[in-house]
Amino acid sequence: MHMDGPITGISPQAPAFVATGLCKIYKTGETEVHALRGVDLSIPSGEILVLLGPSGSGKSTLLNIIGGLDRPSSGSLLFGETELTQLDDADLTRFRRAQVGFIFQFYNLLPSLTAEENVRLVTDIAEHPMDPAKALALVGLAERSDHYPAQLSGGEQQRVAVARAIAKQPGVLLCDEPTGALDSGTGIHVLKTLAQANRELGTTVVIITHNAGIAAMAHRVIRFLDGRIARIEVNDQPADPSDIRW
Amino acid sequence: MVRALDLKLMRDLWRLRGQVLAIALVLAAATATFVMSRGVHHSLTVTRDAYYARNHFADVFAGLTRAPRSVVSRIAEIPGVRRVEGTLQQYVTIDFPDRVVPVRALLNSIDEKGRNQLNQLTLRRGRLPQAGAPGEAVVDEAFAEANRLAIGSEIDALIYGRKQRLRIVGIGLAPNYIYAIAPGDIIPDNSRFGVLWVGRRALEAATDRTEAINTVSLTLERGASEPDVIRAVDATLAPYGGTGAYGRKDHLSHAFLDNELTQLSAMTRVIPPIFLLVAVFLVYIVLGRLIRTERTQIGLIKAFGYSDWAIGGHYLKFALVVALLAAALGAIAGIWMGGAMTRLYAQYYRFPLLYYRISPSVILSAAVLSFGAAGAGAIGGMRSAVRLTPAVAMSPPPPPSYRAGAIEKLGKAARFSAIGNMIVRHIARWPGRSAITVLGVALSGALLFATMQFIDSSRTMLDSFFFRAQRQDLTVTFTEPRNEDVLFQLSQLPGVLRVEPTRIVAVKIGHGSRVECTAIESAPLDSQLSLRIDRSGAAIALPVSGLMLSRQLADKLVVRAGDHVEVEMLGGRRSRLTMPVVSVVEEFIGERAYAAEATLERIARDAAPVGAALIRIDPAYRYQIMTHLKDMPYVLGITEKTAALKKFEQMIDDNMLTMITFYVAFASAIAVGVVYNSARILYSERAHELATLRVLGYFRSEVGMILLGELALLVVISVPFGCLIGYGMAQLMTAMFSSDLFRLPFAPSRASYGWSVVIVLCAAMATALGVARRVQHLDMVRVLKARE
Structure with missing residues (x-):
């Protein structure tokens, strides 16, 4: 299936993603690793979702498939009305370009570009981007926009990564251990920015973490074990990130 | 039992086989050229000397x-x-x-x-x-x-x-x-x-x-x-x-054979060193990169107790295996090409048996050069591997630090896109390696140009000799010099448009203590059929009295216009006289003196000024004229300009084109080797960034452009350098290829510049595209999991 034009068609509160029977098998030589063993999940638009689970439980695999970085071995994944598993590489790239903001544990900034240019990398190709300066201001780095990654602290680098992710005003923010390499103060600053994006832009936020404390800010918490969803917890009173401690 | 470190060596070589092969090809080009030119030189010399000795x-x-x-x-x-x-x-x-x-x-x-x-x-x-x-x-x-x-x-x-x-x-x-x-x-x-x-x-x-x-x-x-x-x-x-x-x-x-041998040894001196130089650089950058990526392993191995020398030796072996591969490939190619060249020579130089035998010493010297170049290239890498202390080596390398330098400011001023900035800043971040890429590609273009301009050079010489200097259709030589009557007889033949006399007299010309055996060639002062053409293509008038000397002869005698020389006729009346040198003409072929008809007659004093007749004819009458000439008893021979021209062109086609085909292949090997290695290193350094861009929503083609853009920029920068180096190299080579018989003019055509640029660009871009295809296989997930 090819898409004509941007992938849209998600109304507020409608499910952003609907996964049905998602399986992922990695073949390494003779052995097969079952990373996902049939995941059924619906993620409503505008939700903050935290995925918890030990290493190898399948949460990163799910995140990568949702983000269009990887394909499931079987099952279906709808984004709005678009079946993501049917898209070819170019359409998946368009999907990421238009809808997905990624934040990683190790920031993945381009060392040869300044903070502002790292953000521009995304705003150059997005459809409705915000001004890079505004995105940096949102994460509190307006003053450091001319600095190269090597001249920024880890926390500052991660905030640039957040600014880069939200600058395109994505439908969904996918965060893989976003605070994993940060001290708690800096980590909370990053989480606050994520919550702010969710609140002010209506962005769906999916966070993978080992840190159970972060679960407090989620609308829902999903626990993974052995490639399956072990438990779903609904949080009626999500905490403000500034109240989280670890 | 293979030692563990050697096992690692073998696997490294296999893993980097593409780069290893690319360097080996450049080194092999050096070996092949060396083996070919030295081999053919040796074979021709040995054959000639044996023939001379046996047949006295x-x-x-x-x-x-x-x-x-x-x-x-x-x-x-x-x-x-x-x-x-x-x-x-x-x-x-x-x-x-x-x-x-x-x-x-x-x-x-x-x-x-x-x-x-x-x-x-x-x-x-x-x-x-x-x-x-x-x-x-x-x-x-x-x-x-x-x-x-x-x-x-x-x-x-x-x-x-x-x-x-x-x-x-x-x-x-x-x-x-x-x-x-x-x-x-x-x-x-x-x-x-x-x-x-x-x-x-x-x-x-x-x-x-x-x-x-x-x-x-x-x-x-x-x-x-x-x-x-x-x-x-x-x-x-x-x-x-x-x-x-x-x-x-x-x-x-x-002299002709000697001329050929001189050219072969000139080739040996000029061309292999270029390949060797590029190979040194390539080994240097590839090993440098290998050692940077293997820092942790080096630290670990040292921590196990391996000595610095064992580590240094490990990387030296890497270079030497490349050299061994190159020596083998180059020797095979060189022997094969030498055989082809020898067969070509056998068409022009007749020996009872042209032994084509490559002596082991030639192969050995080629191997020594190849090992030397690879070893020299390895020194830098070995030093840095030896210097790493285990503790430092096992910690990750400091992140690439980019700062706001001149290039960054330039990018800002020029309002480059983010990708444009990535390209330019990466080049500025690795100035040494960028310079090597530029120099390597430039040398490849230069070599192409220096080789291809030999065609221009020969054509210019041909044009000057056959079209500007010689305007006759036929040269009729007589059994002995004759008086003017013969001119009249020839002019009466139907279809003869113009007849002019010429004569060549063997003389000794002396100036001070220097004496040269040469010849004086005469022509009428108003000659239309035989002109003295300068290097610039202008016709120079014969002096009314006195001599005109070709530059080669004037230099040998250390004579300038205005000096006087002693002329002694050899044979005939053996007259001796002192004559002024009125002018000097720069010519491409031969060396001799020129004089007006009357001047030569004062030397020869035999009232027989017609040694040969230059004739322009109406082509429609060629057959009749030839038939008439053939029946004249005093006609010894007829040289037809078109036939001579055709022969000369055929020799250029046979000889030069074979050579040039070899060199186009070799020069392309440099471009391919340099660009391939640069591209692979670039790719491995940037895999992380490229994957990040893919994650951010950049298409494969856009990501590929970062690789290609950087390489393209370096290749484009190399073009003017290539032209400049080629210009110098071509002048050097035409000078080295010149002899008493021929002075090759340096007259490159725009086409030669154009072709060398086009060939280098094509070779470079095809190679870069091949590497850029790897973007297809970027594993975004794996790369992003890892720290840089």
Whole structure:
């Protein structure tokens, strides 16, 4: 299936993603690793979702498939009305370009570009981007926009990564251990920015973490074990990130 | 049991096989060129020397009008002379009834009993002429092949206007005619000029020179002074019209072969070093990168207790394996190409057997060069590996630090896109490696240009010689110089548009202590058919009186316009006079002096100013004119300009194109090797960034552009450098390839610049595209999991 034009068609509160029977098998030589063993999940638009689970439980695999970085071995994944598993590489790239903001544990900034240019990398190709300066201001780095990654602290680098992710005003923010390499103060600053994006832009936020404390800010918490969803917890009173401690 | 470190070496080599092969190809090009040029040089030299020794090629040669055979024993008494031989030579016209073009041949007398001692004939087939059988002849192999003559064939020779039938009884070749060329020609045309040997008595009878000789050849005692012997021979032969004795270096056949050998050794000196230099750089950057990526492993291995030397040796071995591969590939390619070159040479240089044998020492030297270059390239990497302390090595390398430098400011001012900035800043971040890429690609372009411009050079020489200087259609040579009547006779032939006389007189020209045996060529002052053309292409008028010297001759004599020189005519009246040098002309071919008709007559004083006639004809009458000329008894030969031109072009096509094909392949190998290695290193360094861009929503094509963009920028930067280096290299090479016989003009065409740029761009871009395809296989997930 090819898409004509941007992938849209998600109304507020409608499910952003609907996964049905998602399986992922990695073949390494003779052995097969079952990373996902049939995941059924619906993620409503505008939700903050935290995925918890030990290493190898399948949460990163799910995140990568949702983000269009990887394909499931079987099952279906709808984004709005678009079946993501049917898209070819170019359409998946368009999907990421238009809808997905990624934040990683190790920031993945381009060392040869300044903070502002790292953000521009995304705003150059997005459809409705915000001004890079505004995105940096949102994460509190307006003053450091001319600095190269090597001249920024880890926390500052991660905030640039957040600014880069939200600058395109994505439908969904996918965060893989976003605070994993940060001290708690800096980590909370990053989480606050994520919550702010969710609140002010209506962005769906999916966070993978080992840190159970972060679960407090989620609308829902999903626990993974052995490639399956072990438990779903609904949080009626999500905490403000500034109240989280670890 | 293979040691663990060696096991790692083998796996590293296999993992980096593409890069290893790319470096090996560049090194192999060096080895191949070296083996080819040294190999062919060696084969030709060995073959020539063996041939000279076995057939007793003489050391000194002299021509004279006529002398009694007894003069030979007088020359034999000259101190330093080992063996002397006197023979008769006679230019004749061969009449092939079915051909309208008269064919010239040089008859040599030969002892019917095979008692010749110098310049001995090697018989390929048949036998020598027998005493008492005056019509028998041996014909040289090239002439026999070109004219389909076999044992038993009969040809008619016009000797002194008398037709004599010659029966071919043998086919052979001799060391004094390895490169058999007609007088005045610059390239052999075996169908129009040949060498024949007939019995001494028979030739004496046919030319009315019983017990007489007109050429002398001699060999020298070991340690004898050639100039002293030449002086003594000249003195002895002066009364007999001696035209000046000369050594091997002025012997036409020897000089042409020597010219070729000079060019081969020039090639050995210029071209392999370029490849070696590039290979040094490539090994340096590839090993450097390998060691950077293996920091942790190096630390670990050292922590296990391996010595610095073991680690250094490990990486040196990497380079040496590349060298070994290159030496093997290069030797095979070089041997094969040398064989092809030798076969080409065999068409122009006739040897009884052209041994093509590559001596082990050539291969060994090539291998030493290859190992040396790889080792030199490895030193930098080895040093950094040896210097790493385990603790430092095992911690991750400091992140690439980019700062706001000049390039960054430039990018900002030029409002580059983010990708544009990534490209430019990465180049600035690794200036050394970027410079190596630029230099490597530039050298590849330079080499291409320097090779291809040889075609321009030859064409310019050709154009100057055949179109600007020589405007006649035919050159008619006579059996001996004639008076002006012959011009009138020729002008009466239907279809002849213009006739001009010319004459070449052998002279000695002296200035101070320097003396050169050369010739003066005459032309009418108002000549339209023979012009003296300067390097710039302008015609220079002949001086009304006095001489014009070619630059080569003027330099040898250390003469400038305005100086006076001593002129001594060789043969004839042997007149001596002092003459002014009025002008000097820069010419590409040969070296001689020029004078107006009247000036030369003052030297020769024989009222026979017409040595040859230059004729312009109406092409429609060619057949009739040729038929008439063929019937004139005093016409010795006819040179048709178009035929000579065609021969020359064919030689360029055969010889140069073969060479140029080799070099296009080699120069492309440099471009491919340099770009491939740069691209692979670039790719491995940037895989993380490229994957990040893919995650951010950049398409494969856009991500590929970052790789290609950086390489393209470097390649584009290299173009002007390539042209500049090529310009210098081409000048050096044309100078090194020039000899007494030819001075190659430096006259590159725009097409040569264009083609070298296009070929380099194509090779570079095809290689870069090949590497950029790897973007297809970028594993975004895996890369992003890892720390940079």
